[in-house]
Each structure stands twice: as C-alpha cells, then as structure tokens.
Amino acid sequence: MFGKIPKPVARRLAIYYRVLKEHNKNGAETVSSSYLGRILDLKPSQIRKDLSYFGGFGKRGTGYNVIDLMKSIEKILGIDRHWNVLIIGAGRIGRALANYPGLVQDGFTVKGIVDVSEKKIGKTIDEQLTIENVEEMEKIIRERKIDIGVLCVPSEVAQKVLNSVVQYGVKSIVNFVPKRLKTPKDVMIEDVQISLSFKALSFRMVNSQR
Amino acid sequence: MFGKIPKPVARRLAIYYRVLKEHNKNGAETVSSSYLGRILDLKPSQIRKDLSYFGGFGKRGTGYNVIDLMKSIEKILGIDRHWNVLIIGAGRIGRALANYPGLVQDGFTVKGIVDVSEKKIGKTIDEQLTIENVEEMEKIIRERKIDIGVLCVPSEVAQKVLNSVVQYGVKSIVNFVPKRLKTPKDVMIEDVQISLSFKALSFRMVNSQR
DNA sequence: TTCTTATTGTGAAATTTACCACAATGAGGT
DNA sequence: ACCTCATTGTGGTAAATTTCACAATAAGAA
Numbered sequence: 001m002f003g004k005i006p007k008p009v010a011r012r013l014a015i016y017y018r019v020l021k022e023h024n025k026n027g028a029e030t031v032s033s034s035y036l037g038r039i040l041d042l043k044p045s046q047i048r049k050d051l052s053y054f055g056g057f058g059k060r061g062t063g064y065n066v067i068d069l070m071k072s073i074e075k076i077l078g079i080d081r082h083w084n085v086l087i088i089g090a091g092r093i094g095r096a097l098a099n100y101p102g103l104v105q106d107g108f109t110v111k112g113i114v115d116v117s118e119k120k121i122g123k124t125i126d127e128q129l130t131i132e133n134v135e136e137m138e139k140i141i142r143e144r145k146i147d148i149g150v151l152c153v154p155s156e157v158a159q160k161v162l163n164s165v166v167q168y169g170v171k172s173i174v175n176f177v178p179k180r181l182k183t184p185k186d187v188m189i190e191d192v193q194i195s196l197s198f199k200a201l202s203f204r205m206v207n208s209q210r
Numbered sequence: 211m212f213g214k215i216p217k218p219v220a221r222r223l224a225i226y227y228r229v230l231k232e233h234n235k236n237g238a239e240t241v242s243s244s245y246l247g248r249i250l251d252l253k254p255s256q257i258r259k260d261l262s263y264f265g266g267f268g269k270r271g272t273g274y275n276v277i278d279l280m281k282s283i284e285k286i287l288g289i290d291r292h293w294n295v296l297i298i299g300a301g302r303i304g305r306a307l308a309n310y311p312g313l314v315q316d317g318f319t320v321k322g323i324v325d326v327s328e329k330k331i332g333k334t335i336d337e338q339l340t341i342e343n344v345e346e347m348e349k350i351i352r353e354r355k356i357d358i359g360v361l362c363v364p365s366e367v368a369q370k371v372l373n374s375v376v377q378y379g380v381k382s383i384v385n386f387v388p389k390r391l392k393t394p395k396d397v398m399i400e401d402v403q404i405s406l407s408f409k410a411l412s413f414r415m416v417n418s419q420r
Numbered sequence: 421t422t423c424t425t426a427t428t429g430t431g432a433a434a435t436t437t438a439c440c441a442c443a444a445t446g447a448g449g450t
Numbered sequence: 451a452c453c454t455c456a457t458t459g460t461g462g463t464a465a466a467t468t469t470c471a472c473a474a475t476a477a478g479a480a
Contacts, residue, residue, distance in 0.1 A: 059446065196221075274428090
C-alpha cells in the first residue's frame with residue numbers, strides 16, 4: 001500500500017498520533033518535526049524520515065498540517081475505520097477494557113463481553129455492556145461481525161478458548177494472557193504483557209540507564 | 211554491571227523469562243536456543259547472542275540449565291528482589307492492577323492504592339487491599355518505602371499528581387495515562403499504552419503483514 | 421578410546437535502523 | 451523583487467542489530 005514501512009516506523013506512527021491528537025485539541029494547526037522531537041525525545045530528522053515513507057506532505061518553512069497528518073496516519077494504521085471487538089473473559093482486565101475510553105476513541109468498538117461464570121453473566125458494566133454467556137460466542141461473532149477477539153481468560157484455558165474463537169472466524173487477536181499461544185498462520189496475534197513494562201523499569205533501576 | 215546490554219536484548223530477556231518459567235513449571239531442566247527460538251519465533255543464534263552478553267553459561271551439546279538461566283535473568287532485570295508499588299487512582303485500570311497476579315509473581319508487591327473519591331476510599335479490593343485517601347500518599351510512600359508509583363488517574367490531573375509523587379521521593383513511575391508527562395532527569399518513567407497493541411494489530415490487518 | 425550427535429559461543433558479514441548535513445522551498449517582511 | 455528565516459525531504463553515512471557459519475566441546479554410544 002505504501003511500500004515497505006519498517007516496523008519501528010509503524011510503531012512510532014502510533015505514538016506520533018497520540019501527540020498530534022493532543023496538539024490538535026489545543027487548537028494548533030501545524031506541527032514541526034522539531035516540536036514533535038522535543039516532546040517525544042526523538043531526533044527531528046527521524047520524524048521527518050518516518051513521515052517521508054508515505055510521501056512528503058509537510059510544508060517547508062511551516063511544518064505539517066496537524067489534521068492532514070492525523071488523517072494520513074489513521075489511514076496507514078487502519079484506524080480510519082471501525083473495528084468490532086469482542087472481549088473474552090470478564091475478569092478484572094476484561095472489565096477494565098470493556099469501557100476503556102482509549103479504544104473507542106481510536107475506532108475500536110467493544111461489541112460484547114463474554115464469560116463462563118454464572119455469577120457474572122447478565123451483569124452490566126457501566127450500564128452499557130452486559131456480560132453474556134460464552135456459549136453465545138459463535139453467534140455473537142457472526143452476527144456482530146467481530147473483527148478482533150481480546151483474550152482475558154485464565155492461562156489454563158487460553159489455548160482452548162483461542163482455538164474456538166479462531167474456529168468461529170476471528171482472524172485477529174489481542175492476547176492479555178501471559179503465555180505464548182499457538183495460532184494458524186493466517187491469524188494475527190498481538191501479545192500484551194503489562195508486567196514487561198514493570199520489568200523494563202526495574203532493569204533501568206538496577207542498571208541506572210535512562 | 212554486565213557491560214552495555216543493548217536495549218532490544220533487555221526487552222527480550224523479559225520475554226525469555228516468561229517462557230523459562232513455564233518450561234520450568236513443566237519440569238524441564240534444560241532448554242536449548244533452538245527450542246526457545248521455535249516457541250518465540252526468533253532465530254536461535256539471536257538467543258545465544260543475547261545470552262552471551264552476560265557470560266556464557268550454556269553447556270555445549272546440552273543447552274542451558276533452566277533454573278540457572280532464570281536466576282541470571284532475574285538478576286539482570288532486577289526482579290531478584292522486591293519492589294514496593296503504590297497504585298495511584300482506583301479507577302478500573304488501577305483496580306485491575308491492584309491484584310494482578312503477574313506483578314506479585316515477578317517481585318512487584320502492591321503496597322497500597324489511593325484515590326480522591328470519597329465513594330471509593332475505604333472500599334476493599336478482593337479483601338486484601340483497602341483504597342486509601344490520596345492525602346495519605348506522602349505518609350504511605352515514606353512508611354511503606356514505595357519504589358514505584360503507578361499512575362492510573364484521569365489525563366487532566368496526571369501531571370499534577372506525578373509532580374507530587376516525585377516530590378514525595380518516588381523515582382520510578384509506570385504511567386498508564388495516555389499522555390506524555392514531564393519528569394525530572396533523575397526520574398524514570400515507563401509509558402504503558404494498551405491501545406498501541408490494538409493499533410499495531412490494525413496496522414497489520416490493513417497491511418496484511420505478519 | 422573413538423565416533424556421532426547436539427548444541428554453545430562468537431567473529432565477521434549482512435541487514436536494518438538512525439542520524440547527519442544540506443539543498444530546496446514556502447512565507448513573511450522590506 | 452529580493453532577503454531572511456524556518457523547516458522539510460533525502461542521499462549518504464554511521465551505528466546498531468541480526469544473522470551466518472563454524473570451531474569448540476559435552477555427552478552418550480559403540
């Protein structure tokens with residue numbers, strides 16, 4: 001689509017996006033690479049290079065138009081559209097995600113949350129979402145056109161649950177289970193490991209690196 | 211301590227650690243780089259190179275002793291000791307973290323959780339932790355020897371809260387607020403942005419890269 | 421002991437990523 | 451029209467990271 005974009009570049013685009021959003025909220029119309037660099041502690045040249053991967057649309061002397069840049073990044077990251085999300089597992093993490101404002105804002109709509117526990121099924125979260133029976137999952141995935149499954153189940157059952165989700169046609173998974181899961185080649189999975197950030201921090205603490 | 215360890219290496223060590231832990235639980239005494247590589251989808255040579263940064267302790271022909279390797283990684287990452295954690299903000303994310311098993315397992319002990327809301331103060335989480343008044347924070351940090359502050363407060367007040375936490379002597383922060391915060395040079399901060407994983411996934415979905 | 425097999429540790433090459441330096445250029449002022 | 455200032459876009463280079471390739475060696479079998 002845009003030629004080959006290096007992985008670190010894609011990662012950074014998402015970070016630029018957040019800053020742009022804030023900058024836009026503050027009413028700014030343009031940003032310069034040096035401004036972004038200062039905020040994000042990156043070299044301006046890197047930012048310019050990153051943005052040049054998908055065609056220069058900055059204006060020399062002026063910088064980048066914030067809104068144009070945001071729109072372009074949205075397109076590249078695929079968040080210029082809506083993705084339907086199903087959360088599997090209504091434990092603490094699942095429930096925390098269920099109405100996490102950051103997701104909806106970026107085009108990820110939580111279309112449902114399921115669990116096995118009789119006690120949880122039927123309860124509502126913030127009067128918006130009702131926890132449904134995991135046995136309804138196949139139907140939910142089909143009828144609500146779920147694009148992304150979010151795994152928040154106990155470790156022991158994770159692989160089994162993942163297999164079902166995939167079998168019902170979901171090809172994209174965000175995995176909060178601290179365990180490497182096996183997926184068919186055509187299924188994409190992103191692991192989220194919150195404890196990695198804590199470990200990164202303690203590594204820095206004992207090695208006193210910045 | 212171990213000479214200069216490249217950043218990507220430190221990141222991967224934490225990932226190896228998780229796999230080792232699981233492998234150890236399954237009763238294995240040794241692992242080979244090719245096994246780890248297969249599980250983690252990395253080249254065995256990379257794993258060997260990574261491990262060689264802090265002195266070879268594998269055995270040719272046999273592999274690595276799982277427990278020795280875990281212990282070494284614990285030391286490098288600084289999780290061979292205990293860190294005291296204070297969670298600031300008892301919203302959904304703060305509460306989800308409060309008893310997240312992954313943290314305690316890796317040496318991060320949640321010593322408290324504070325909030326401003328009258329409604330929340332005094333409530334307990336899983337009969338273990340009681341939400342305390344944010345005004346007690348200074349005392350809590352001092353008395354419980356808090357090493358790490360975890361920011362889970364609304365965006366608008368994040369910078370202000372961070373400033374207090376730092377002022378009270380905490381030098382390490384894990385930030386769940388989706389906003390870049392300013393810190394003095396001697397304070398370390400790790401940003402956690404859950405929505406980045408969702409964006410990485412959607413990027414892959416629209417670019418169909420693996 | 422000697423052979424075979426498995427696997428590490430590592431110098432060097434290959435690849436990827438970051439950074440620099442500067443020409444190009446748009447905007448605003450004079 | 452011309453000058454000045456700010457800032458982009460990018461070719462080339464430097465630095466970082468990954469991968470290769472293979473000698474070294476431990477363990478077990480013959």
